[in-house]
Amino acid sequence: MKNLPLLGDITPARFLREYWHKKPLLVRQAIPGFKPLLKRDALVNLAQQGDVESRLITHFGRQWEMQHGPVTEVPAFAQKDWTLLLQGVNLHLDAADRLLRQFNFIPDARLDDLMISYATDGGGVGPHFDSYDVFLLQAHGQRRWRIGAQQDLTLVEGMPLKILKHFTPEEEFVLEPGDMLYLPPHYAHDGVAIGECMTYSIGFRAPSYQELGEAFLQFMVETVELPGRYADPELTPARAPAEIGNAMLQKIREKLQQISFEEEDITIFLGEYLSEPKASVYFKPPARPLSLARFIDAAGKRGVKLSRKTHMLYRGKHVFINGESFTAGRADKAPLLSLANTRCLEGMALAAASADVQETLHQWYADGWIELA
Structure with missing residues (x-):
């Protein structure tokens, strides 16, 4: 078309x-x-x-x-x-x-x-x-x-x-x-x-900020680090046993305020969040996937294309595909960014790619995320 x-x-x-x-x-x-x-x-x-x-x-x-x-x-x-x-x-x-x-x-x-x-x-x-x-x-x-x-x-x-x-x-x-x-x-x-x-x-797509906020907090669960355990060696006798004391509240507030995030955290979250397929999406791997060597040979002649169901995005050194993310080196970025933008990669570009990129593409092919063109 x-x-x-x-x-x-x-x-x-x-x-x-x-x-x-x-x-x-x-x-x-x-x-x-x-x-x-x-x-x-x-x-x-x-x-x-x-x-x-x-x-x-x-x-x-x-x-x-x-x-x-x-x-x-x-x-x-x-x-x-x-x-x-x-x-x-x-x-x-x-x-x-x-x-x-x-x-x-x-x-x-x-x-x-x-x-x-x-x-x-x-x-x-x-x-x-x-x-x-x-x-x-x-x-x-x-x-x-x-x-x-x-x-x-x-x-x-x-x-x-x-x-x-x-x-x-x-x-x-x-x-x-x-x-x-x-x-x-x-x-x-x-x-x-x-x-x-x-x-x-x-x-x-126009997700609500509430939806984004909840998803981001869930994403940050895996990266939050707050060492130590609550302790109160200065504790005094309780006058009202059921009341949460000021000292406890302030100490925990100070600890929670140590949680922070950087622009890179938001970048990785957003890339994974926006590239995540919907729950109803299932990928169909090839019935008899080619070996790495045969895949590289075939893809070098025919090129590859993203599956209709694949979402691929990037920002800076970060590449995102179907909810997963990884960092690409400067030499590896060119073929991957071309694949993301045009949703296909010519055989010559794939043949010239590094061994790491070729192995990654082979894995995506085996998962049904990309197909031979």
Whole structure:
């Protein structure tokens, strides 16, 4: 798949400066002549798999219901008002992964996944907002979008979905195949299918600081060092036995305040955290992996590529892959950074790499993290 004119006549720099996090952007024919990557029946079959995150949403008789996958059975296609959502399709389909990578003008650390929404006539998920940026690419049929920059984000209580209680749209668009709508975080929107339709959503990671803080503290558990044990040789007789004394409180406070962290601690935490695959992701090692020598020979001719499911990031001397981290020397960084940025490595570059890099790549190949190109 060639690079696509996703933003129309707007450069990525202008988009990020004027629209990202700020206001919506409608791009007519962002991908001219776009065709869905999966047909309807193949999408339904994919939703039946246990390692695919899917949801079935119905709005029959004005009653919202949601069923988490695997979705073993869907309503009749002639039945109106139902939607099938498949999250992370890029993990299971090469073409979906290639489409997702067209959005790499946004850093990989922020790029999340590609979701496919199939809906029959009238289908949707109700007026709502997302906590992250999203590109909504129409793949098949038509969908009517109503959007608004409302401040009231109160939700209807007792619903299986997060539906806005007071939706006040300001604009309305009908998207045709190839059209795309960008929405910043917390921008209210409601998409309703006009006949049968498919919409592809490209979403971005926006973890809460609470989530990051809890994960960072858990990460630091392994590095905290506070030698010694509490002692109070100056203890005096207790007047109120159940009260925690000032001396004990102050002594422990002083010790806990000795816990500190550096920028490198945050770097390693963030790289491991952001490259960690989701819990539902499983790698498939080769059934009969090549020996190191045969792998180097084959990879030198064909090159290697990252698995669709692999997340690889780096900063400075630190390289992160699928939740693990290691330090790369100056000579070893070039091929690894090239692999991280382009998600592939040509045979010549691999053949010229150090023995350490070749052995590391062979181990990743045996784990299913990379594949022969």
